Each structure stands twice: as structure tokens, then as C-alpha cells.
Amino acid sequence: MSAAPWRVLAADDDPTTRLLMQAALAGSDFALTLADSGDNALACFQVSAFDLALLDVEMPGLDGFAVCAAIRQTHGxxxxxxxxxxxxxxxxxxxxxQLGARHIAKPIDWTSLAGQLRSLLAAAQR
Incomplete structure (x- = not known):
């Protein structure tokens, strides 16, 4: 486990997916913030710092692509x-x-999610 937990923002409009995400990352080295929409995800970015964003593509309002594009404008x-x-x-x-985003296929393999995110975060630090 790293000295400080990885700060992950996860946005999905499905409450069951958010609960499963929370369970999959519980007890690991992640501090998880959950958002139920793309708009709320961007609002979270305005008040907190994150190390990774995990976004559902199809959400009402701002979809995952739009949120990713906004993150690219502010965070590079x-x-x-x-x-x-x-x-x-x-x-x-x-x-x-084109947006420089990775993807995870749904249905999500919840048993491997934490490992996948750790690998992405380690690669981003290089």
C-alpha cells in the first residue's frame, strides 16, 4: 500500500454499479469519491484533487466523453x-x-478492477 491512498473519482448513473465499485475498491489503497452524473463529476473536480477518473460513457446530461474532454482541458x-x-x-x-482515455469493458470484472487501476496509476507516474 502506498503512503497515501490513490484518489479516484468514479461517475456512473447506475446506483448498483456505484455500490459494486465501492465494494470492489474497499480496503484497498484507494480513496473513492462517487458521482451519479457527469455534471456532478465535474463539480467534484472543482473542489477536490484526484489521481484518476473512472467514467461511465453513457450517462444523462454530460456523458463520459464530455467529462473526459473537460478533464483534458483542465488537467492535460x-x-x-x-x-x-x-x-x-x-x-x-x-x-x-482521440481523448487519450483507456477503457474497461462492461460488465466489469470487479475482482480485477483494483489491480487494473493500480497498473494505470503506476504507468501514469513514469
């Missing part, structure tokens, strides 16, 4: 953003690539 291309989606169409992958 080096800030780790992960988009969660069940989509597999080429347009999604191209748009995520």
Missing part, C-alpha cells in the same frame, strides 16, 4: 481517465483514443 493529457462501456463499436474506440 497525462491525467489518467478510464471510460467504462459495454460498447464495442469502432467509433467508440476511436473517440476514446
Amino acid at each position: 493529457s497525462g491525467f489518467p481517465v478510464v471510460l467504462m462501456t459495454g460498447r464495442s463499436d469502432p467509433e467508440f474506440f476511436e473517440r476514446a483514443r
Whole structure:
């Protein structure tokens, strides 16, 4: 475990997904902040600092792509953003690539989520 927990902002409009995310990262080296919309995710960024954003692509209001684009404007291309989606169409992958975001496929493998996030954060520090 690192000296300080990784600060992760996770945004998903589905309450069950948020609960599962909380359970998957509980007791690990993450300090998790949950948002139920893209608008609330950006509001969290205005008052707190984060090390990684985990965003559902399809949310009402601001979707994950819009939130990622806003994060890029304020935090630059080096800030780790992960988009969660069940989509597999080429347009999604191209748009995520253009935004410099990684992706995690839904349904999420909750047992490996913490390890995936640790790997992304370690790579971002290099």
C-alpha cells in the first residue's frame, strides 16, 4: 500500500454499479469519491484533487466523453481517465483514443478492477 491512498473519482448513473465499485475498491489503497452524473463529476473536480477518473460513457446530461474532454482541458493529457462501456463499436474506440482515455469493458470484472487501476496509476507516474 502506498503512503497515501490513490484518489479516484468514479461517475456512473447506475446506483448498483456505484455500490459494486465501492465494494470492489474497499480496503484497498484507494480513496473513492462517487458521482451519479457527469455534471456532478465535474463539480467534484472543482473542489477536490484526484489521481484518476473512472467514467461511465453513457450517462444523462454530460456523458463520459464530455467529462473526459473537460478533464483534458483542465488537467492535460497525462491525467489518467478510464471510460467504462459495454460498447464495442469502432467509433467508440476511436473517440476514446482521440481523448487519450483507456477503457474497461462492461460488465466489469470487479475482482480485477483494483489491480487494473493500480497498473494505470503506476504507468501514469513514469
